Amino acid sequence: MTEFTLASSNALGILIIFGIVWIVWGWYLGRNNRTIDDYALAGRNVGFAMATATAMATWITSNTTLVAPQLTYQFGIWGMLGYSMAALGLILFAPLAAKIKALLPNGFTSGDFIYRRYGKASWIAFMVISLCYALGWLVSLGMAGGLLLSSLSELDYYTGMTAILVICVVYTLLGGLKAVIATDFVQSIVIIVGVVFIAWVCIDQVGFTAIHSNLTASQPELLNLLFPAAIMFFFNNVFFGIGEIFHSNVWWSRAFAFAPSIGKKSYLTAGLLWLPIPIVTGFIALAASSLNVSPPSADMVGPMVAAALLGKIGAVFIFIVVFSALASSMDSLLAATSDLLTQDIAKRVFMTKASSNQLLKINRLIVIGLGLSTWCVAALKLTTLGALLNFTGAFVAATIWPIVYGIYQPKLSGGYAALAMAFGTAAGLIGYFTIGFYVAAITSCAISLAICRIGIWRSQSIFTWHSLQE
Amino acid sequence: MQPKNLCFTSNYFILFAGILIFTAQVIAAEGPQSFTSNDGTLTISWQSDFSNFTQFQIIDKYGQVQVSYPVIAEQGWVVSGLANGQYKVQLTHQHKNYLIGTVEVRHYSLKIAFILFALGALMFAYLVLTLIKQNGTRA
Numbered sequence: 001m002t003e004f005t006l007a008s009s010n011a012l013g014i015l016i017i018f019g020i021v022w023i024v025w026g027w028y029l030g031r032n033n034r035t036i037d038d039y040a041l042a043g044r045n046v047g048f049a050m051a052t053a054t055a056m057a058t059w060i061t062s063n064t065t066l067v068a069p070q071l072t073y074q075f076g077i078w079g080m081l082g083y084s085m086a087a088l089g090l091i092l093f094a095p096l097a098a099k100i101k102a103l104l105p106n107g108f109t110s111g112d113f114i115y116r117r118y119g120k121a122s123w124i125a126f127m128v129i130s131l132c133y134a135l136g137w138l139v140s141l142g143m144a145g146g147l148l149l150s151s152l153s154e155l156d157y158y159t160g161m162t163a164i165l166v167i168c169v170v171y172t173l174l175g176g177l178k179a180v181i182a183t184d185f186v187q188s189i190v191i192i193v194g195v196v197f198i199a200w201v202c203i204d205q206v207g208f209t210a211i212h213s214n215l216t217a218s219q220p221e222l223l224n225l226l227f228p229a230a231i232m233f234f235f236n237n238v239f240f241g242i243g244e245i246f247h248s249n250v251w252w253s254r255a256f257a258f259a260p261s262i263g264k265k266s267y268l269t270a271g272l273l274w275l276p277i278p279i280v281t282g283f284i285a286l287a288a289s290s291l292n293v294s295p296p297s298a299d300m301v302g303p304m305v306a307a308a309l310l311g312k313i314g315a316v317f318i319f320i321v322v323f324s325a326l327a328s329s330m331d332s333l334l335a336a337t338s339d340l341l342t343q344d345i346a347k348r349v350f351m352t353k354a355s356s357n358q359l360l361k362i363n364r365l366i367v368i369g370l371g372l373s374t375w376c377v378a379a380l381k382l383t384t385l386g387a388l389l390n391f392t393g394a395f396v397a398a399t400i401w402p403i404v405y406g407i408y409q410p411k412l413s414g415g416y417a418a419l420a421m422a423f424g425t426a427a428g429l430i431g432y433f434t435i436g437f438y439v440a441a442i443t444s445c446a447i448s449l450a451i452c453r454i455g456i457w458r459s460q461s462i463f464t465w466h467s468l469q470e
Numbered sequence: 471m472q473p474k475n476l477c478f479t480s481n482y483f484i485l486f487a488g489i490l491i492f493t494a495q496v497i498a499a500e501g502p503q504s505f506t507s508n509d510g511t512l513t514i515s516w517q518s519d520f521s522n523f524t525q526f527q528i529i530d531k532y533g534q535v536q537v538s539y540p541v542i543a544e545q546g547w548v549v550s551g552l553a554n555g556q557y558k559v560q561l562t563h564q565h566k567n568y569l570i571g572t573v574e575v576r577h578y579s580l581k582i583a584f585i586l587f588a589l590g591a592l593m594f595a596y597l598v599l600t601l602i603k604q605n606g607t608r609a
Contacts, residue, residue: 074511074550092598095605218537219551221510221577228583229509235590242597294526294539294547296516301548404597408604442590449593 011153019167026171026179054181055270057188057328065325069302072282076222078230080282086241090271097255097263110252111344118414125421134337136392142378168330169371180331187328194321214290232438240441243396250336338366393441394428401452410463416455424448503571510552523561
């Protein structure tokens, strides 16, 4: 235990206050939800400010607040810049969001699009990838809550993990997407103010000169622009980020929920606003050696440096900021994954004639089920946070080209799209296990692209876009 | 049998397999050990007998202290950013030293790193061009 470790009573107090505020607010926002459209897509009329804030806050995850400092600590300048390139996912999704809304004005999920555009085989491949990714991300967020609490306070891993899950499940259950978007708005403000404040304190107390001279003496590779592992990591991370956003229903459900003409502007603005955040969060990791901080696990370097800079108050501060980041992602993921399961599995496969009320009830039951499943897997603590996240890169990067060509290229057929996703994922996983996480996403994406191009080259059919609206 | 679609990946693996290996995950054990790292990162897990010491140090080949951190009970260390070379990893207390082991840092080949970078850059440029072209023609 260090001098900045919070007492159990203080940590529990913060958790309880946090929980009550978010849950009551969620209930207040969701009290007028009457239909599945209100609950799942916030009435399809979200304005620019809320749309931008929710897109940005959702993308500020445990990755941004815990893994960006970790990658900076391991890969230096390249790690910091490489991580910020995940903003390209949001920026490149901007034109897609506009097109998606135009092609499917009454659409619900990304699975919905894949089914109508490519048919059943692709839809099955896509759903497997999407659910593997969603569960992986949910579990990583639960684990991050547990790790955060156990590293900054005397509470154990299970308390933190349970707390974040219970709070997010309850307010998502009560408020639906409306609550998710509104809490994201507040959480994004807390996160930005928090990370900027910590970076300012870091510069003020440690200073660029001290950081530079300490790094030069003790961690010289972090300043080296010809750092091979970091160069390898750069584009792998770009495609991981793009794959995460292009395929996930978290982002598609927002494209459907945003008011007409809002999606493109919101995603573009959110991407540009998000871009500097990993640089700020990552930067503080460079001060670790100057502050005599060596983390026991690389993903805890951010909170440890912040706590070392600000003492016990810093521990409370970073606790609130990171907990906000975790909550803003977990609620979005719970809402989007429950929509995907409701619309794509429950409605499409089991209850084709279900009413709006029935779907609403099913959606809520799925939110609870997802929370319980996440708890069970996260409790096992099978792997580390970074390893779990990077594993999903092999899955999501395989969907980039089938999504892009699905929207813009009428010649790609469902069979080739399914093959591209399946073989791309398999190649990415082989890369992950035989080489390392540096190549999982990029290999997956390259193989998927090659199969899609063969499919387009050999294609005999042309897809007609207006059939999506039927 | 390997599917034809994986030919590219197979060649790719043969090219990289001899060079890329995972970051050294160091498990402390009795007596000095030899560690290797390909990305300049070294992880040392906590051992109960480490509590007899006050400082954790990494010494370069010239005998200079490269990094020095305090020993905190139950916490190991992750050290990053080490340049190519051989180092000694040790614990100290007053004038007493305990050698945990030696580490050899040999970074991945720059040539291979740039090949991967170029592949990523090309694919990214193609993705951006596709999006720009399609949005321009269908606007």
